[in-house]
Amino acid sequence: MSSVLYSLGRWAVSARRLVVAVWVVALVLVGGAAGLLQQGLDNEVSIPGTESQEALDRLAATFPQVSGASAQVIVVAPEGGTIDDPAVRRAIEHGVEELGDVSQVEVVTSPYDDQMAASVSDDERATLLTIQLDGDLGSITDETKDALATETTALARSLPDGAEAHLGGQLFSSKFPEMTLTEGIGLLVALVVLVLTLGSLVAAGLPLLNALLGVGASMGLLFAATALGPINSTTPMLAVMLGLAVGIDYALFIVSRHREQLGTGLSVTESVARATATAGSAVVFAGLTVMIALVGLGVAGIPFLTIMGVAAAVTVGITVLVSLTLLPALLGFAGERLRPKPSRRARRAAAAAAAAQETDDPEVTRRRAPAPAVPEARPNRFFTGWVRAVTKVPALTVVLVIAAMGALSYPALDLRLALPDAGVMEEDDPARLTYDLVSEHFGDGFNGPLIVTGSIVTSTDPLALMEQVGDEIEDLPGVADVPLATPNETADTGIIQVVPEGGPTSAETEDLVREIRGLHDHFLDEYGVDLAVTGFTAVGIDVSDKLGDALLPFALVVVGLSLILLTMVFRSIAVPIKATVGYLFSVGAAFGVVALVFEHGVFAEALNVTRTGPVISFMPIVLMGILFGLAMDYEVFLVSRMREDYVHGGSARHAITTGFQGSAKVVTAAAVIMIAVFVAFVPHGDMNLKPIALGLAVGVAVDAFVVRMVFVPAVLALLGEKAWYMPRWLDRVLPSFDVEGEGLTRELSLADWPEPGATDAVATQDLEVAGRSGAVVGPVSVRVPDGGALLVRGDATAPVSAFLLAVSGRLALTGGVAKTAGLVLPERSSSVRRRVAVVDSAAEGGQPAGAVRQALRDRPAVLVVDATETVGDLAARAELAQALATAQRDGVAVLLGSTGVAATDLAPAGTPMLDVSPGPDTTERDQQTTVTEQEVRA
Structure with missing residues (x-):
């Protein structure tokens, strides 16, 4: 991980103009896609498989008049008056007529209609007009909502002085969240903290820019994704909040590590690469954990929550990507401006050292010149x-x-x-005013009535049946009223509207829903009705x-x-x-x-x-x-x-x-x-x-x-x-995740090993590796140059294959140092495996030449042929020798392994041999010295 990120960081600095250009183009594209494809957000919440949702789905087919979204208009007569006052009645009747003509409105109840009667308060001062709409929350258009608001305003104006009318109900129980200036205060605080922490306005601005670009890209993708399906309105705000927070933090970790390294004298390019590798590894780990946890929200099995988690996870993922690509490029543009200035103490010490070394000889002065002063890394008290x-x-x-x-x-x-319902909105919001007035004049339960429904197709008297069931439910504790108990037009489905005493989110209403559901078997045995409880409150x-x-x-x-x-x-x-x-x-x-x-x-x-x-x-x-x-x-x-x-x-x-x-x-x-x-x-x-x-x-x-x-x-x-x-x-079973960059540190320390400019195909020092039988090879120190060859042999107890697989990046080392194709093992094992071809002669039935030629088509840097003792046929050995000679002419290094007699006939004369057999009188040190003295070279 750290090695890959190190290379990525160096590339991002060297190609910084390209990186920035690609991100700018990406932002333009996702922004355009969002503008062209976005279908808007919704506030509908449903869970497939629950009793309330299944009942609501059935009602959509059998009783569509009550299955869609609904709204409420509460009309309150002036103090001392009633809704039967002529002026109030005229206004309400006209208002009901106008509301009924609005698009997508199915029916509007009226206090003066015996068949579709609206609820009237006990003092007859208030009435609650219920507006049933044709469609669920997501399908009701903004035009319809605006028209309902307009007609309600007209109704309020036509009422006598002192009367009022307000629009609310389920359709307006939630609204789309909006960004305000208050959220910007968090960014200002972040900027101040960044300046204090990093000590530079330029350095402080980079994490903010990093976060804003990540959020911008993810928001474009999110709104474009609304073309594929509905997305809850809370999702973008959650993604923005999370994206800003992690975007600033992830960039802070990388920038602070970069400045810390610049303070030690590293060049800008090297420092960016190392910061991306070390702090970037931790950023990848942190980002992955957040993303896994967010995607894990799908465990709940709730579609809107799964979408919310995936959207937030995508935002975090894009933020990580921006931090590992765009941020290094921006650090490259910032260059030396981010290098911390040395303290006065460090500058004085450097000047004193320079003065002490002054001499008349300018060449001596040049050689003795002290290194530039760097900031002191003093612990914070x-x-x-x-x-x-x-x-x-x-x-x-x-x-x-x-x-x-x-x-x-x-x-x-x-x-x-x-x-949440309209009761949590701002107190001056029309939906909140409606909610409070309903609670005041009718009771909390009228803000969240329940619908009890069931099939009555076997009933011979559906009207009487629904009245009996309604009366029994009305007697239950916690029920304030049962204003409606009726079958549908085809008399195959009945509904009972139940008004609880408690509000929609109260514990009393929850208890009532559970009690009605607990009487399911009773109603089935007594009346033959399979009742289910649904409605907005039950869904919640x-x-x-x-x-x-x-x-x-x-x-x-x-x-x-x-x-x-x-x-x-x-x-x-x-x-x-x-x-x-x-x-x-x-x-x-x-x-x-x-x-x-x-x-x-x-x-x-x-x-x-x-x-x-x-x-x-x-x-x-x-x-x-x-x-x-x-x-x-x-x-x-x-x-x-x-x-x-x-x-x-x-x-x-x-x-x-x-x-x-x-x-x-x-x-x-x-x-x-x-x-x-x-x-x-x-x-x-x-x-x-x-x-x-x-x-x-x-x-x-x-x-x-x-x-x-x-x-x-x-x-x-x-x-x-x-x-x-x-x-x-x-420790052996679990994979390793190097977030501290230890592997990269080791690679950098071995950059000039075994010697500066070396081009060895394989180089080992004190290498030890254990075979499957437990036998250990080593310590072995050997060098095979590019295009060179090495014969590796051992007796029956020596794991020749273990050594070959180890230098091929396919088996873990137990000790020592190894490089193959210039890559350090085990840190770059995956890259080594791509550059080393391994052919097992035994697995090829003693005919490995074809497999060797096939492997050479991928142009490996090293070719390993194991178990050559199984190639007993002279023609097969000759064919293999010819293939190996071709490989070496093409610059491929060849390692040949055998148990028993070394495969000297398969390699050019004079090819050195490594014997990994310990022998009865040979110690491990003897083995190492013998191999080293051979100086295995071209």
């Missing part, structure tokens, strides 16, 4: 004191953190989920229930994933467990604070929470998915530096301090930026997004400053050396 404080008594620190997280998480037990309850049921499986997937990924990264058992426990702390604290604000009203007014109560149903699962990736992000950047210092010879305790000093500043800046971006979406944000944004802000704050910077160092200090323990069998 604040973070040094921090880490020492939290690790001084680690057991006490751990106990305090657990107690604090438990207290902060406790309110989460009261967290309730529901789909089913959505919440299904999301709640999916929360535990999703949590198990996320927790399991974090354990596996972190074990791969840190090669430890304790570190992943500690990290996962810390993640759960962060999630619990986020849920607890959200419950405090939205359920208990703590700071609700300050945060512009328009009504306390349940939060949107998908908040927990979305928050867990996003926070998982961000938590792993901080874990990797903080703990990887500690592991790097420990692996390079430091003590476990000392590595905590040095690693913390090296990464805490950047992690702090990244967390502050994340918090600022998320908090900016809270005050005037959409009520669907508000609890998610608040939860993420709290989760990031707790995860960065409490879990990763307090709990993690304390646990590592408590465990000491045991923190980095990894069973050997598990």
Whole structure:
């Protein structure tokens, strides 16, 4: 990974004009596609397979008049008057007539119509006109909504003074979220933090530009994707919020590493390449974890949530791509302007050294000239004191953190989920005014009536049947009214409108829905009716229930994933467990604070929470998915530096301090930026997004400053050396993910090995490799130049194949150093495998010449032919020798392996031989010396 990213970074700098041009063209194309293809967003939420959705689908066919979307107009007579007053009645009758003529309107109830009667309040001062539309929420056009608003306004004007009319109901229960200037405050805070962290306005601007370009590209793709299917209106806002946060953070990690390396004297190109390789590897890991967690939202089996997760994951993926390609190109354009200026102390020291070396001989002066002053890498005193404080008594620190997280998480037990309705809108919104007036004059339940429906095709008296069932339901506790119980025109389906006493999102309404469903068998046995509960309110309850049921499986997937990924990264058992426990702390604290604000009203007014109560149903699962990736992000950047210092010879305790000093500043800046971006979406944000944004802000704050910077160092200090323990069998099984760039560091250190400008096809030093039988070859030091040849033989106990497969990149080394085709093993094993062809003579039935010729068509750098002792036929050996000679003429290096007699007849005379048989009197050192002294060359 780090090697590929290193090459990518160097290429992006050298081809920076091309990279920028490609991204500009890409932005123009996706922007044009969005403008041409986008079909708009919708607010409809449905879950296939639930009782409410299936019943709604059946009603669409059997009773379309009540299956579509609906709206409400509440008319309130003047104080002291009633709706029967002549002036009020004339206005309402005319208004009902005009509303009924609006396109897509199926029917409008009227308080003066016996067949389609509208609800009237007990004091007869208010009436609730129900507008039934032809189509679901997604199919109702903006023109229809505007026409309904216009006619309602006309109705309000025609009413006597003191009367009022307002439009609301299901159709207007949610609105599309919009970006405001408040969200821009988060970007300003991010800019300030970046300037303070990076010390340069140019450097600070690059992460912001990186994030904005990534978000712009992803938004273009998202709106273009609306041509393929409906996308929920909350999806773009969630993607923007997440894209801005991770885009700035990912770029910050790369830019800060680049400036740190420039400060040590690296050239711009080399520094960009190394920053892309090291910090970029961690960015890839962090981005992948976020994307996997977001795509994992599909575990819930809810289409709109799956689309939301995929859209957000695509945004993160594009942000990662921008960070690894466009950002290095921009760093190349910035050039020397990002190099930190040396401190006064460093400049004075350099000047003093130059003065001390002054001489009359200009040549001597030139040779003695000191290197340019570079900034001093001094530990930050604040973070040094921090880490020492939290690790001084680690057991006490751990106990305090657990107690604090438990207290902060406790309110989460009261967290309730529901789909928001018009009651959470701004108080001056027409739909909110309608909602409040309905609650005042009719009761909360009229804002979310239930529909109970079932087939009555076997009934001989459908009217009486529906009346009997309606009366029985009306007697249930929690039912305020049953205004309608009727069959459809064909008398095969009946509906009962049930008005609960509680509001649409109340616990009482949820209990009523469950009670009616619990009486399913009773109504089936008593009346022969297979009843189902549906309607907007019931759909919302089913959505919440299904999301709640999916929360535990999703949590198990996320927790399991974090354990596996972190074990791969840190090669430890304790570190992943500690990290996962810390993640759960962060999630619990986020849920607890959200419950405090939205359920208990703590700071609700300050945060512009328009009504306390349940939060949107998908908040927990979305928050867990996003926070998982961000938590792993901080874990990797903080703990990887500690592991790097420990692996390079430091003590476990000392590595905590040095690693913390090296990464805490950047992690702090990244967390502050994340918090600022998320908090900016809270005050005037959409009520669907508000609890998610608040939860993420709290989760990031707790995860960065409490879990990763307090709990993690304390646990590592408590465990000491045991923190980095990894069973050997598990280490062999799990693949390695090099986020610290150790592989790249090793490659760079071996760039001039075995000697500057060497063109060896194969070079090894003290190489050791174990065969399947457990026998070990080595240590072996050997060099085979390009186009050269080497005979490798061994006895029955020597794993000749193991050596050949090792230098071919197909078997892991157990020790030593090896390069094949100029590529370091095992770091570049995949690239080596593409450049080395391997032919097993035994597998070819002792006739390998054809396979060799086939392999040479791919123009390998090295050809390995193993088990040549199985080629017993003289003609076959002659044919093979001819093919090998052709390979060498084409510059291909040839390695021939055999057990027993060396294949001297297959290679040119004088080809050196490597005997990997230890022999009865031959030690490993003897074997190494013998091979080295042969000086295997062309």
